[in-house]
Amino acid sequence: MPLDAWSLLKASLEGDESGTSILSIDKTTKKFEFILRNKLFDTLEFGFDLNSFLTKKIENSDYSRELIYKTDGTILESHFGKFTVPEESKNKEYTKFCIKDITAKQRQEEDIAWRLRFEIGVASSIQILIQQPSIREGLPHALYQLLYFTEMDSIFYLKYEPIESQTRFQIWVNERKSTKYPLLPKECQNSDWYELGLSRWVHKLKKEKTIHLTKERALAREKWFFDQTQAETLLLIPVLFENQFLGVMGFLKYKPNTPIKQENLLIYQTVSRWMGLFVQRDLDLTEINRYKSTLESLVLERTLDLTKTKEELERAYRAKTEFLAHMSHELRTPLNSIIGFSKLIQIPDSDKTGKEYLNYIYTGGTRLLNMINEILGLMKIESGQIKIQLTTFKPEDLCRQTLELIQPQANAKGMDIRFKPPSQSKNLTSDSGKIQQILLNLLSNAIKYSNQAYIEFDCHWDSDNLTISVRDFGPGISEEDQNRIFHTFTRLNDDGNIEGTGLGLSISQGLAVRLGGHIELTSQIGQGSNFKLKLPELIK
Structure with a gap:
């Protein structure tokens, strides 16, 4: 005897990695009922009030993803999906509702x-x-x-x-x-x-x-x-x-x-x-x-005192140097190994959970490594260990190269970067790598903190000085916050969803000063922010 379409669908649901169900929803009353559900769904639904959860979501027409925290500590991820039934009633609609155990991932x-x-x-x-x-x-x-x-x-x-x-x-x-x-x-x-x-x-x-x-x-x-x-x-x-x-x-x-x-x-x-x-x-x-x-009155003991002071200063300097070396070796070396091996591990395509967890290891390790590199970079700037490599180039060419690097981030957020090259083409003698590092940070911040459709990226000469500005149309920065925006570990408008350590602007300002220039900020609440990198034509 041939199986009907619903029986075949029910059998197919048993192969899902998620707890999956099909709901029938009355468009007028917002009442719902389960048409189908697999065994995993029956297992995962215990421990929270499923009916109240679905009633609230459906009444508010809220079909977004949401996390569910069960009383036993399990964390579920829920989501809806459109489900079409041939010749369905005009007063009814069908939807697919899934729940997945993401406790280990979370x-x-x-x-x-x-x-x-x-x-x-x-x-x-x-x-x-x-x-x-x-x-x-x-x-x-x-x-x-x-x-x-x-x-x-x-x-x-x-x-x-x-x-x-x-x-x-x-x-x-x-x-x-x-x-x-x-x-x-x-x-x-x-x-x-x-x-x-x-x-x-x-x-x-x-x-x-x-x-x-x-x-x-x-x-x-x-x-x-x-x-x-x-x-x-x-x-x-x-x-x-x-x-x-x-x-x-x-x-x-x-x-x-x-x-x-x-x-x-x-x-x-x-x-x-x-x-x-x-x-x-x-x-x-x-x-x-x-x-x-x-013992200030005795020359001999005063000399001894100065000697001891020198030893203490050297001891403090060694402590800082040892800390930097330890941080670099003990953290960066194993992290590079973790990141490298996570890319080499081969997991079958069928094991989606394994691939997902492997990606968490890779992304988490990469974030931590970037944070450590930023801290070490900041310390190098403050200790004067940054080396400048001078080359001669056209700043508009460097700006276009930087645009190519940052464009994927802008595309991911659906933003346009409007670049305006200088009207006068002149050569700049400076460290192109350090300038690009500054510009990438300014552009990345503008993309992260702005929800408008575009940002402006301008480059122009003012006598013998070059100005490159990055203007966004985000929430803006108050005058009080502008006084500390370049301090270390300072993050503004932080709702917890934006990645970063609060070191980028501090490092960028340090690099700009090392190149003989500086970064200026003008901003008003509700009207966005404009960061201007000002550099001399030649480093003196």
């Missing part, structure tokens, strides 16, 4: 995003400390910057200050994301930790062990700490330098049932290594200043 993206944010926080904190003459003064700002890029709610640093037989700590940093959270109790600074009932913590920290503790697992004599801080989770990391215990870096979380993942815990522990280096440097500099103030 978790992987969240982990990659977390690591990217943490690395940015670490790099930003270290940059602040390197630039500060006094670690004690710059540490609160640096650690708050680190806290901002983590899921923690507060951060503190306790300097170890033993007095005779007592174990005491001095609070150097006590920062929090919101004032609704209490600060660290004063008892932590003014009292002996043994008398406070925290002897177990002291023993572990001095043995270079990290303390990861929740309120419910704390001992009775330790619960007062959680009661006063209102914290649910505590993370204490010992800070050492050459096996000498210097203090404690701590984090608090206030939201219950949000444990720290073991792999993330290891990443937090790495922060204490550079903390020990900077704290010891500050202690050494403090000691040197004490010698300078008390």
Whole structure:
């Protein structure tokens, strides 16, 4: 007996990788019913109110993709598709509704995003400390910057200050994301930790062990700490330098049932290594200043003091150099391997999920590598290590080459780049590679932050100076934000959907200054922004 068309369709749905169903919708009442559904759909629908979800979508004629978070932690992706039935009723329409389990994909993206944010926080904190003459003064700002890029709610640093037989700590940093959270109790600074009932913590920290503790697992004599801080989770990391215990870096979380993942815990522990280096440097500099103030009258000891100062400066410079070398080798080398092998791995075309996950590895690794390269590039600019390679060329030719490189990004957003070459064709002697890097950044920003149909790209000569401008018609930038737009790690109009680290404009301005020019910005809210790169005809 031959099968009817609906039976054949139902059999075909069983081969789908998604939970698939066919809905019949009454155009007048917006009521719906399931005509067909495969077994995977029946399995995935448990754990959330499917009927309420579909009723709301259909009543609002909202057929866009949407994520569904089930009570068991599973994450589903839902989408609709038009479905045509021959000789269908005029009052009815049919649609295909699919749900797909993307929990693993979503978790992987969240982990990659977390690591990217943490690395940015670490790099930003270290940059602040390197630039500060006094670690004690710059540490609160640096650690708050680190806290901002983590899921923690507060951060503190306790300097170890033993007095005779007592174990005491001095609070150097006590920062929090919101004032609704209490600060660290004063008892932590003014009292002996043994008398406070925290002897177990002291023993572990001095043995270079990290303390990861929740309120419910704390001992009775330790619960007062959680009661006063209102914290649910505590993370204490010992800070050492050459096996000498210097203090404690701590984090608090206030939201219950949000444990720290073991792999993330290891990443937090790495922060204490550079903390020990900077704290010891500050202690050494403090000691040197004490010698300078008390022995200034003696020439011999003054000479010794200058020698010690020189050693400390060299030590600080070596620390920065070692950090750059470590960052370059330990992060870029394995990342290049990951990216390279992800392109070499061969997965059958039938394994779409495997190909999708492999692409996540490749794109995530590429983003992280680009971020690291930007940070290293910024540090090279600030340390004066950028080399200029002079060539003579026509700027309009370079602008056209840059347009070819950026055009795919503009096409993807459906935007037009209107280029206006200079009326006078002259040669420019400069570093074409550095100029192109600046222009690519300015054009990329204009495309990302503008929703209009086009942007303007102009090039003209003003006497012996060249001006290349990139104008967009996006939301514009306020006067207050214009004062900090070229600062490192600054991102404006950030809704979380635009990729970037906030380093591009800072790097571009640094390169422009190195080439003897600068970047100017004019902007008004609601009328877009105009970035102008101004360069001399010859670098002096």
